[in-house]
Amino acid sequence: MNSDFTGQKAIISGATRGIGRAVAESFLAQGALVIGVYGGNDTAAAELKASCGADAKRLSLHKLDVSDYAAVEDFYSQVEQQHDTIDILINNAGIRRDAVLAMMKADDWQRVIDVNLTGGYNMAKFAVQLMMKQKYGRIIFMTSPMGNLGFAGQANYAASKAGQVGLMKSLSKEVAKRKITVNCVSPGFISTDFLQDLTESQYKEYKKMVPVKRFGTPQEVADAVLFLAGKNAAYINGSLLEVTGGL
Numbered sequence: 753m754n755s756d757f758t759g760q761k762a763i764i765s766g767a768t769r770g771i772g773r774a775v776a777e778s779f780l781a782q783g784a785l786v787i788g789v790y791g792g793n794d795t796a797a798a799e800l801k802a803s804c805g806a807d808a809k810r811l812s813l814h815k816l817d818v819s820d821y822a823a824v825e826d827f828y829s830q831v832e833q834q835h836d837t838i839d840i841l842i843n844n845a846g847i848r849r850d851a852v853l854a855m856m857k858a859d860d861w862q863r864v865i866d867v868n869l870t871g872g873y874n875m876a877k878f879a880v881q882l883m884m885k886q887k888y889g890r891i892i893f894m895t896s897p898m899g900n901l902g903f904a905g906q907a908n909y910a911a912s913k914a915g916q917v918g919l920m921k922s923l924s925k926e927v928a929k930r931k932i933t934v935n936c937v938s939p940g941f942i943s944t945d946f947l948q949d950l951t952e953s954q955y956k957e958y959k960k961m962v963p964v965k966r967f968g969t970p971q972e973v974a975d976a977v978l979f980l981a982g983k984n985a986a987y988i989n990g991s992l993l994e995v996t997g998g999l
Contacts, residue, residue: 755782755978755979755981755982756782756783757779757782757783757784757839757840757978757981757982758782758783758784759783759784759785760783760784760785760839760840761784761785761787761835761837761838761839761840762779762784762785762786762787762838762839762840762841762842762981763787763788763789763831763838763840763841763842763875763879764776764779764786764787764788764789764841764842764844765789765790765816765818765842765843765844765845765871765875766789766790766791766844766845766846766894767786767788767789767790767800767813767844768788768790768793768796768797768799768800768813769790769793769796769944769945770942770944770945770970771844771894771939771942771944771970771973771974772788772790772842772844772845773796773800773970774969774970774971774973774974775842775844775970775973775974775977775978776788776800776811777800777803777804777807777974778971778974778975778977778978779840779978779981780804780807780810780811781807782978783810784810784840785810785811785835786810786811786812787812787814787831787835787838788800788811788812788813788814789813789814789815789816789818789827789845789875790813790814790815790816791815791816791817791818791845791847791867792815794815797813797815800813801813814827817867817871818845818867818871818872818874818875819863819866819867819870819871819874820874821874824871824874824875824878825874825878827878828878828879828881828882831882832882836882836885837882837883837885837886838879838882838883838889839883839886839888839889839890840889840890840891840892840981841875841876841879841889841890841891841892842892842894842977842981843871843872843875843876843891843892843893843894843916844894845867845868845871845872845875846867846868846894846912847863847864847867847868848864848906848909849863849864849908849909850905850906850909851905852904852905852907853907856907856908860908861907861908864908864909864912865908865911865912865915867912868909868912868913868915868916869911869912869915869916869919872893872916872919873919876891876893876919876923876934879891880923880927880932883927883930883932884927884930884932887930887931887932888930888931888932889927889930889931889932889933890932890933890980890981890982890985891920891923891927891932891933891934891935892934892935892936892937892977892980892981893916893917893919893920893934893935893936893937894936894937894938894939894973894977895913895916895917895920895936895937895938895992896909896910896913896938896939897938897940897994897996897999898910898913899911899912899913899914899915899916899917899938900914901999916936917936917992920934920935920936920990920992921990924989924990925990928989928990931986933980933985933986933988933989934989934990935980935985935988935989935990935991935992935993936991936992936993937973937976937977937980937992937993937995938992938993938994938995938996939968939973939995939996940962940967940968940994940995940996940997940999941958941959941961941962941967941968941996941997941999942967942968942969942970942972942973942995943967943968943969943970944970947967961999962996962997962998962999963997963998963999964997964998965997966997967997968995968996968997972995973995976993976995979993980993
């Protein structure tokens with residue numbers, strides 16, 4: 753990819769593992785300053801920092817619960833003090849707590865909604881305020897085909913991902929006149945630890961569902977994210993880009 757993000761500032765939630773890590777590394781490779789947010793895995797954060805070599809000087813990592821409105825507000829206050837504005841927000845933080853609805857704990861329902869959907873609202877709200885200062889920005893939500901397809905045992909996850917698309921659609925119309933675009937990337941089955949709890953039979957069944965007969969890679973998702981985050985994507989707004997192998 754021939755993107756150049758030199759001098760641009762990107763906030764990435766869920767930045768230290770899986771897709772988020774691939775996105776962070778890709779932005780760093782293209783010259784961006786990356787402000788990475790992660791939920792609590794300090795080991796993964798340290799591993800990312802150590803792997804970045806010379807690019808590590810343009811990477812800062814912050815432990816943050818994106819569902820905590822006050823904590824997110826404080827985080828953005830610090831970002832504004834240090835950087836004034838930002839150019840890119842990648843809303844990638846997400847969790848799963850699967851169970852059939854009749855047996856799903858209320859706390860598991862609420863926690864998934866809080867992190868995946870409310871967390872996206874929290875992060876986007878304050879990002880927009882900074883982007884409006886310079887009348888430019890790119891916001892990308894990492895959603896999922898489950899928001900449209902639905903899987904048994906994932907009612908909370910599917911609801912949160914469908915909600916992200918609705919949030920993106922409305923926000924894209926609110927901020928377009930400020931030259932801020934808002935889109936979704938929708939990865940299908942991607943080879944990350946997000947799928948590590950699949951049984952062997954589930955793994956084989958899911959792979960059969962994908963027309964290209966393989967799972968995607970985090971880098972393939974990162975390439976789609978960088979495309980939408982680039983200046984050449986200025987006329988793409990309110991859209992959902994699927995990276996699913998045809999799922």
